[in-house]
Amino acid sequence: xxxFPAFIDLTNRRTVIIGGGDAALAKARLIIAAGGxxxxxxxxxxxxxxxxxxxxxxxxTAAPARADVTxxxxxxxxxxxxEQAARWxxxxxxxxxLVNVIDRPELCDFLTPAIxxxxxxxxxxxxxxxxxxxARALREKIEAVIPARADxxxxxxxxxxxxVKAKIGPAARRRFWEQFFRGPVAEHALAxxxxxxxxxxxxxxxxxxxxxxxxxxxxxxxxPGDPDLLTLRALRLIQSADVILYDRLVSDEVLNLARRDAExxxxxxxxxxxxxxxxxxxxxxxxxxxxxKIVARLKGGDPFIFGRGGEELDALRAAGVEAFVTPxxxxxxxxxxxxxxxxxxxxxxxxxxxxxxHAKNDExxxxxxxxxxxxxxxxxxYMGVGxxxxxxxxxxxxxxxxxxxxxxxxxxxxxxxxxxKGTLGNLGAMVAAADVKGPALLVIGEVAARADxxxxxxxxxxxRRAA
Ligand code: SAH
Numbered sequence: 408x409x410x411f412p413a414f415i416d417l418t419n420r421r422t423v424i425i426g427g428g429d430a431a432l433a434k435a436r437l438i439i440a441a442g443g444x445x446x447x448x449x450x451x452x453x454x455x456x457x458x459x460x461x462x463x464x465x466x467x468t469a470a471p472a473r474a475d476v477t478x479x480x481x482x483x484x485x486x487x488x489x490e491q492a493a494r495w496x497x498x499x500x501x502x503x504x505l506v507n508v509i510d511r512p513e514l515c516d517f518l519t520p521a522i523x524x525x526x527x528x529x530x531x532x533x534x535x536x537x538x539x540x541x542a543r544a545l546r547e548k549i550e551a552v553i554p555a556r557a558d559x560x561x562x563x564x565x566x567x568x569x570x571v572k573a574k575i576g577p578a579a580r581r582r583f584w585e586q587f588f589r590g591p592v593a594e595h596a597l598a599x600x601x602x603x604x605x606x607x608x609x610x611x612x613x614x615x616x617x618x619x620x621x622x623x624x625x626x627x628x629x630x631p632g633d634p635d636l637l638t639l640r641a642l643r644l645i646q647s648a649d650v651i652l653y654d655r656l657v658s659d660e661v662l663n664l665a666r667r668d669a670e671x672x673x674x675x676x677x678x679x680x681x682x683x684x685x686x687x688x689x690x691x692x693x694x695x696x697x698x699x700k701i702v703a704r705l706k707g708g709d710p711f712i713f714g715r716g717g718e719e720l721d722a723l724r725a726a727g728v729e730a731f732v733t734p735x736x737x738x739x740x741x742x743x744x745x746x747x748x749x750x751x752x753x754x755x756x757x758x759x760x761x762x763x764x765h766a767k768n769d770e771x772x773x774x775x776x777x778x779x780x781x782x783x784x785x786x787x788x789y790m791g792v793g794x795x796x797x798x799x800x801x802x803x804x805x806x807x808x809x810x811x812x813x814x815x816x817x818x819x820x821x822x823x824x825x826x827x828k829g830t831l832g833n834l835g836a837m838v839a840a841a842d843v844k845g846p847a848l849l850v851i852g853e854v855a856a857r858a859d860x861x862x863x864x865x866x867x868x869x870x871r872r873a874a
Contacts, residue, residue, distance in 0.1 A: 409535040410518065415480070417443030423476050423504075425495050426485030427452035427468075430509045434483040435464050440524060448475055449486065471495070477502045481517075484508040512536040521546040526558030527565065551639060560588070560596040563608050570612055583615050589647050589701050590623050591729045598731075622649075622696035624723050626716050628709040628735015629653075633745075633820040634660040636736045644733060648703035650695045652688065656707025656846055658821065665703075685715065689722035696728040707846070709737040713763050713789045737761075739787040742819030742848050746826050748858040755853040756785040764791025764798060764849070771797050780805035785852035792843050796835035802851065807831060812856035817847035826860025 422438050424431050427449035436459070438445045446465040447456070457466060467475075476482050482499035484506065486492050496514045499506045508514040520531035521542035530549055532542045554560075564587065575583050587593065592611060596604035625644045630636040637645070645651065645664050653662060655675030662671065672691065674683040683691075688704075695702045710716030710732055723730035739761055743750045750759040760779060766772040772794060779786055780802045791798055792815070803809055809832030817825040823845065829837040831851060841847075850858070 410533065412520075412531060412533065414529065414531075415441075417441050417480075420480040421446070421478050422481045422483075423448065423471075423479045423499075424483045424485060425449060425471050425476075425499075426483075426509075427456055428485065428487070429453070429456070430485035431483070432456040432459055434485055434507075434509075434519075435460055437519065437522075438481075438483075439463050445483075446475065446479075473498055473502070476504055479504040482506050484514075523549050523553065525553055527561040528553065528557050552643065554597045554640070554643060556597045556599060559599075559601055560593055560604070563592065563596055563601070563604055564588070566605075567608055567612050574612060575615055579615070583611070586699075587611060590621075594623065594729075594731055621729065622698060622700040622702060623729040623731070624692050624696050624702040624704055625731050625733060626704045626706065626710045626719055627733040628714075628737075629657045629661045629705045629707055630736040631708055631738045631741030631745075631820045632656075632658040632660075632818065633741070634658065634664065636741055636820060637661065637664075638733060638735065640733050641735060644703050645705070647701060649700040651703045651705055652692060652695075653705040654707055657705045661705070685718065686722075689719055692719070692723060693726045693728050696723070706735070707738070708741070709735045712737045712739075712761060713765075738789065738819060738846065738848055739850075742816040743850070745820045745824055746814065746816050746850075746858040746860060748814065748816075748850060749854055750785050750787070750850075752854050752857070755783065757783045759785040759787060761787050761789065762791075764788045764794040766794075771801075774801075776801045776805045780807040782807075783853070785850065785854050788849040788851070791849045792838055792847050795838045795849060798849070799831050799834040799851075802831060807851075811851060812853055813837065814850045814855040814858040814860065815841050815843065815847055816850065816858070816860075817841060817843050818845040819848065821845075826858055828855065828858055828860050 417438060420443065422443050422445045424434050424445050424447045427447065431447055435445050435447055444464060446467065447460065448467040448469060448471045450468065450470050452466055452468050460466060476499045482504040484492050484495045492508050492511060493514060496506050496508050505516040507517055507519060512518065518533060518536055520533040521539065523530035523546055532545055534542045571580060571583060587608065592604050592607045595607055627641050627644050629641065642664060646666060648665065648669055650670045650672060651665050652672045652674050665671065674688045692702055692704055704719060706714045706716060708714060716732060720730055720732060739750065751757065762774055762779065764772050788798060809830060811831040813829055813831050813834050815827045815837055825841060827837050827841040
């Protein structure tokens with residue numbers, strides 16, 4: 408650390424800005440945002456500065472005098488002329504004020520950091536002047552991980568702080584706050600339900616039992632694989648979970664974002680070979696929650712699209728366990744973007760339908776083929792690779808042209824993504840040529856012709872060449 412970081416209360420403190428241009432305006436805004444009321448003084452005050460600050464700052468159009476800075480806690484000098492800047496820095500310092508001279512770090516008593524301002528929550532970043540651009544880049548990253556409603560949560564915490572201190576002993580207090588900031592109170596507050604959060608906080612303070620604690624389960628969509636496609640909330644939950652239960656489709660890159668001390672439980676499913684039966688997954692989640700754990704149930708894509716998220720939510724609710732759902736980018740959306748394939752497109756696709764190609768006992772999927780064969784409908788088939796031939800035959804039998812474009816996207820959004828293009832008529836051959844091993848989608852409809860990727864012919868030629 409090269410300088411001492413501190414947060415200064417500006418209420419009832421005199422702050423003075425010498426200058427009247429853009430830089431002076433920027434500093435005035437900062438002071439006002441921090442609860443101060445600056446005096447801005449200079450012979451010329453720009454019209455824009457005046458307009459922006461009218462009524463929120465003292466604006467004095469005059470040459471400053473020593474008396475103006477006397478008694479000030481902070482003085483900002485935002486004048487262009489460097490001799491005048493240095494002169495005013497000297498004068499202000501001699502009155503005992505702390506001085507900041509814009510763009511002259513060597514004259515500064517203090518520097519202004521890059522700031523993340525979320526109400527009660529303030530993060531200040533300094534590089535000691537060495538890399539303000541780097542500081543701003545870091546600030547953006549920090550902004551991204553702070554939940555949008557952090558301030559609302561902190562306000563509730565502030566309201567109960569004294570009561571918690573009076574009611575709960577020091578050892579248990581930490582656990583109380585851990586639970587407060589990582590459990591249901593935080594979830595409600597961060598989701599925008601302030602009243603609910605407040606009621607829960609009140610109940611939590613009154614009923615806190617150091618012995619018995621209730622956990623929470625988050626059913627979280629992990630997206631199609633690329634960790635960049637996680638939502639900010641999913642990232643936050645993955646990083647705060649005590650236990651993570653994950654499927655086969657959750658990529659390693661996503662799992663690696665978990666806390667190092669988090670317990671990771673694989674409950675993956677292979678088609679027709681469920682590693683852990685569904686009811687056992689549900690029982691495990693419930694058991695962890697009852698131990699007071701924060702559980703993240705990570706699912707590929709979106710939990711509510713062919714993910715059995717609804718069943719898990721029902722089971723958790725029936726067991727009286729608090730449960731929340733965080734959406735994820737479903738495979739169709741992820742693969743479409745990764746393949747530059749618009750799922751709807753003016754003139755080509757007015758609707759998009761997601762269906763599952765999976766059926767009990769390896770039978771043919773029981774779908775409304777007439778509706779699915781409609782023109783200008785993009786059909787996205789999840790878990791359909793094994794049934795591609797049958798699906799194509801059914802669609803053709805119901806009137807879809809054999810020339811309808813089709814694409815197979817395997818491992819979409821991942822480093823090993825493969826796209827194969829062809830038509831409904833040769834969908835089965837495409838599956839065979841692509842030799843699909845990873846998760847893959849079938850996309851059928853005019854828009855499939857737009858996908859980036861190799862045609863069937865190229866794939867077959869490559870395979871021959873490789874053989
Ligand atoms: N809930 C998930 C889908 C689970 S069903 C979601 O919303 O995406 C599993 C099927 O999803 C796979 O058989 C495959 O058809 C599809 N899928 C999942 N991830 C995929 C990926 N990265 N690329 C292509 N298809 C994928």
